[in-house]
Amino acid sequence: MRLGEEAHGGDGQQGGIVCAGNFIVDRVHTLSYWPEQGNLAYIVHQDLGVGGGAANVVTDLASLGFPGRLAAAGCIGADPDGEIVKARLANAGINVEGLLALADRVTAHTHVMNVPGQNRTFFYHGGANDALTDALISPATFADAGYRLFYLGYLMLLPGLDQIGPDGRSGASRLLEAARRAGLTTCVDFVSSEDPEFAAKVGVALPFCDFLIINEMEAGRATGVTVRDAKGDLIEAGLLEAGERLLAAGVTQGVIIHAPEICFWFAPDTLPVVTRSRPVDPHDIVSTVGAGDAFCAAVLYGLHENWPVEHICAVAHAAAARCLAGATATDGIPSMRVLLEDMEEMNPVSD
Numbered sequence: 001m002r003l004g005e006e007a008h009g010g011d012g013q014q015g016g017i018v019c020a021g022n023f024i025v026d027r028v029h030t031l032s033y034w035p036e037q038g039n040l041a042y043i044v045h046q047d048l049g050v051g052g053g054a055a056n057v058v059t060d061l062a063s064l065g066f067p068g069r070l071a072a073a074g075c076i077g078a079d080p081d082g083e084i085v086k087a088r089l090a091n092a093g094i095n096v097e098g099l100l101a102l103a104d105r106v107t108a109h110t111h112v113m114n115v116p117g118q119n120r121t122f123f124y125h126g127g128a129n130d131a132l133t134d135a136l137i138s139p140a141t142f143a144d145a146g147y148r149l150f151y152l153g154y155l156m157l158l159p160g161l162d163q164i165g166p167d168g169r170s171g172a173s174r175l176l177e178a179a180r181r182a183g184l185t186t187c188v189d190f191v192s193s194e195d196p197e198f199a200a201k202v203g204v205a206l207p208f209c210d211f212l213i214i215n216e217m218e219a220g221r222a223t224g225v226t227v228r229d230a231k232g233d234l235i236e237a238g239l240l241e242a243g244e245r246l247l248a249a250g251v252t253q254g255v256i257i258h259a260p261e262i263c264f265w266f267a268p269d270t271l272p273v274v275t276r277s278r279p280v281d282p283h284d285i286v287s288t289v290g291a292g293d294a295f296c297a298a299v300l301y302g303l304h305e306n307w308p309v310e311h312i313c314a315v316a317h318a319a320a321a322r323c324l325a326g327a328t329a330t331d332g333i334p335s336m337r338v339l340l341e342d343m344e345e346m347n348p349v350s351d
Helices: 053-064 080-091 128-131 140-142 169-179 198-203 216-223 236-248 291-304 309-325 337-345
Strands: 014-020 022-029 043-051 069-075 095-101 108-114 123-124 147-157 184-191 210-214 254-258 264-265 272-278
Touching: 014 053, 014 140, 022 080, 043 053, 043 080, 053 069, 053 080, 053 147, 053 291, 069 128, 069 184, 069 337, 080 095, 095 128, 108 128, 108 140, 108 169, 108 198, 128 169, 140 169, 147 169, 147 291, 184 216, 184 291, 198 216, 210 291, 216 236, 216 254, 236 264, 254 291, 264 309, 309 337
Parallel strands: 014 069, 014 147, 022 108, 069 095, 147 184, 184 210, 210 254
Antiparallel strands: 022 043, 108 123, 254 264, 264 272
């Protein structure tokens, strides 16, 4: 069964979401300011978190109180950081049996440099994430256990899945195809990479993607469409063109493009749904780390529960706004009850 073919709800006993991909230990350093090369800045605060697309999304789902089962799938190192990842997820009630500890790799880790009110900068070591291939994850195992959704993120930060082989296929395309063949609905996210082969690498995976949930810059890089002008202002016509191109490239059920200002939800043979977010006071922003993942987690929650698109988008905007108040990627996420209250206050406008 595919989402959209039959209404269903999560009752805590059926369904579930598998989050596969990046699992990273984040060390977030809050700086007094961003220094010029050769200068010194104070680290005024440090936070330890578990990050990466799959880790953030599955942890956010647990924080939201997702009513079905949650599972993680990917690679970590057989090291203390790997134990941190497993412990954080297991303590949140997430099934970690799909995390493979590799003896010859360290757990992926990132030093995140954050200046409050500004964008963050990442210094990343891929470690065990770089060794993940489609052969190391069995979507059928999760499908047989009753899970419904298979999330994969981030493409463009998983070289073992991103690389295109002589047959024109990538590991990501094979993994998503296997998930779909097992009866899972596939959901995909990218990372904002500068790789010159970005469009080609993600493009081979799109025909096996049911829902694509990405930000505006990733949509631009995947399609070659300009989505912001020289001043940084959003070009909405560009987003409309990018969404239609991604559908035409093979995404089967929905392309969701989110930006701080707006979200476009594209589906085949229908007009896009547009929702706008309420601006957040810069003084309320502790860190922008994980806001896109919070948006994605809320979308997955709503997809699993078969909520209307407009309702999903409103809750996703609220989740992203809440995330901005936390220092790590996940510690600002409240329960779904709180988000629903936020949604009533935010009241995004739908076109």
